[in-house]
Amino acid sequence: MAALLPVRLARAGRRGAGVRRTAAVLLGGGRMALIAVTSPGGAPGVTTVCLAAAFTWPDPVLLAECDPSGGGVLPGYFAGQQPYRIGVAEVAMTAARDLEAARVQLAEEAVPLDGDARRRLLLPGVADPRQALQIKGSWPQIAQVLTTAGRDVIADVGALGVESVPYAILTAADAVVLVLRPTVRFVAMAGPRIEALSRGALAATPHFLLLIGEGPYPAAEVSRTLGGTPILGTVPMLPKAAHILSDGAAGRTRWAGRLQMSSLLRTVGNLGAQLRERLDSASEEQPAAAVGVVPPASFGAGPDLHPGPAAGADSGGGRR
Ligand SMILES: Nc1ncnc2c1ncn2[C@@H]1O[C@H](COP(=O)(O)OP(=O)(O)O)[C@@H](O)[C@H]1O
Numbered sequence: 581m582a583a584l585l586p587v588r589l590a591r592a593g594r595r596g597a598g599v600r601r602t603a604a605v606l607l608g609g610g611r612m613a614l615i616a617v618t619s620p621g622g623a624p625g626v627t628t629v630c631l632a633a634a635f636t637w638p639d640p641v642l643l644a645e646c647d648p649s650g651g652g653v654l655p656g657y658f659a660g661q662q663p664y665r666i667g668v669a670e671v672a673m674t675a676a677r678d679l680e681a682a683r684v685q686l687a688e689e690a691v692p693l694d695g696d697a698r699r700r701l702l703l704p705g706v707a708d709p710r711q712a713l714q715i716k717g718s719w720p721q722i723a724q725v726l727t728t729a730g731r732d733v734i735a736d737v738g739a740l741g742v743e744s745v746p747y748a749i750l751t752a753a754d755a756v757v758l759v760l761r762p763t764v765r766f767v768a769m770a771g772p773r774i775e776a777l778s779r780g781a782l783a784a785t786p787h788f789l790l791l792i793g794e795g796p797y798p799a800a801e802v803s804r805t806l807g808g809t810p811i812l813g814t815v816p817m818l819p820k821a822a823h824i825l826s827d828g829a830a831g832r833t834r835w836a837g838r839l840q841m842s843s844l845l846r847t848v849g850n851l852g853a854q855l856r857e858r859l860d861s862a863s864e865e866q867p868a869a870a871v872g873v874v875p876p877a878s879f880g881a882g883p884d885l886h887p888g889p890a891a892g893a894d895s896g897g898g899r900r
């Protein structure tokens with residue numbers, strides 16, 4: 581970790597090209613990306629898709645659980661059986677006195693998702709929401725550690741609620757992915773969030789929708805209703821596989837979920853690789869700008885959704 585980005589360079593820019601390209605030079609590797617994954621609420625499957633993405637990401641990756649309501653992977657996928665040494669709260673404490681020490685701690689003590697290979701790491705989230713209150717002033721430092729971790733980071737930010745949203749993670753991100761289901765309820769919740777994401781410090785950050793499940797509304801209509809926000813893709817409903825990722829499952833259930841699991845991992849893996857490529861070409865073509873971003877959403881009084889055809893109407897940045 582000694583070759584990692586010096587703190588003063590990390591402070592030199594908010595996010596993106598300048599900082600990350602410098603890191604790439606120092607590390608001799610590709611440009612690193614921080615992808616924040618969030619939802620409008622309603623538990624559409626953020627943690628599940630983040631874990632699937634961490635298992636399939638094309639490059640070395642860290643899944644950082646930044647959901648203030650609590651981390652879900654240790655009690656969920658690992659069913660409480662995985663020993664761990666640090667979580668986001670410990671990194672916050674270390675970062676408060678020494679950012680470089682926090683980076684070393686992260687690299688050495690994060691939980692491996694792939695055994696000794698350590699290409700896929702997990703930084704567990706808080707176990708108690710009261711802990712999130714204690715570290716709520718530390719998200720900027722945590723963001724600095726994550727953006728200079730020397731690998732891509734998928735940050736599970738949880739739901740965009742009223743309070744405790746770790747905005748520093750969102751503003752440090754190269755892309756924000758809003759996970760939702762294509763229903764009136766989710767689209768109604770997503771509207772004001774998309775509008776908020778399209779303003780202020782987040783206006784230049786590309787944001788995408790990731791749909792969980794099909795219908796009743798076609799992806800293109802969901803996108804249109806949400807100000808034309810591009811759709812990264814659709815993850816099919818695969819409850820057995822999702823259950824293994826979100827809640828852990830042993831023996832027969834694991835076996836029964838195998839086919840579904842390969843389908844889930846294949847879909848999420850493809851979407852992750854596409855997103856990674858988009859970010860790479862965005863930084864090459866237009867370093868400081870948000871390429872592929874749709875203009876700020878003009879989300880009005882309510883979602884204007886009408887039942888559409890059952891399938892196949894996806895277009896314009898829709899499901900691939
Ligand atoms: N693609 C999917 N198909 C079926 N069920 C899913 C899918 N993704 C998530 N789920 C289920 O939805 C519930 C919430 O998932 P979770 O990832 O914890 O949501 P969030 O992090 O948004 O709160 C879990 O029971 C999970 O198994």
Ligand SMILES: [Mg+2]
Binds near residue numbers: 626627628647738
């Ligand atoms: Mg979650």
